[in-house]
Amino acid sequence: MGIQDIIEGKKQWRAHLARVKALPPDYQIVYKEMQKYFFKVGPVALTEGNLLAEIVDFFEEGVAAGKGVLELIGTDVAAFCDDLIKDSRTYADIYQESVTAKRSTTDD
Structure with a gap:
């Protein structure tokens, strides 16, 4: 990952956070709780996909x-x-x- 990728990633994250901040307060609270939950549970889709962006899309539609x-x-x-x-x-x-x-290879 090059510096340009990091910079672009930060730009995208800031734009994402701006969308979250544009939501009504109750939506923001729930979004933040969902974000904490996902960061704790660690679904692979969180880093490989657009899960959080899709949630914001869903909330904006609501x-x-x-x-x-x-x-x-x-x-x-x-x-x-x-x-x-x-x-x-x-x-x-x-x-x-x-x-x-690892256990199965050490048991052999």
């Missing part, structure tokens, strides 16, 4: 439709997050697979 954030996602933020990543691998999964693979 705002445009005049809906409250809890109307969109329900009252259990963690359950909503889990449902979004239910088919995604997490870094914990990858770690567990590597530990299991």
Whole structure:
């Protein structure tokens, strides 16, 4: 990864954060909680895809439709997050697979 990639990544992240800040306060609070949750759980899709950007898209559509954030996602933020990543691998999964693979090679 070159310096230009890093600079471009920072520009994209700042633009993303500006979109989040443009959301109503209740949406911002829920977004930040979702972001913390995803950073803790570590879905691979978070770094390889556009999961957070897609959430902002979804929230912007909800705002445009005049809906409250809890109307969109329900009252259990963690359950909503889990449902979004239910088919995604997490870094914990990858770690567990590597530990299991090491055990099986040492058991041989």
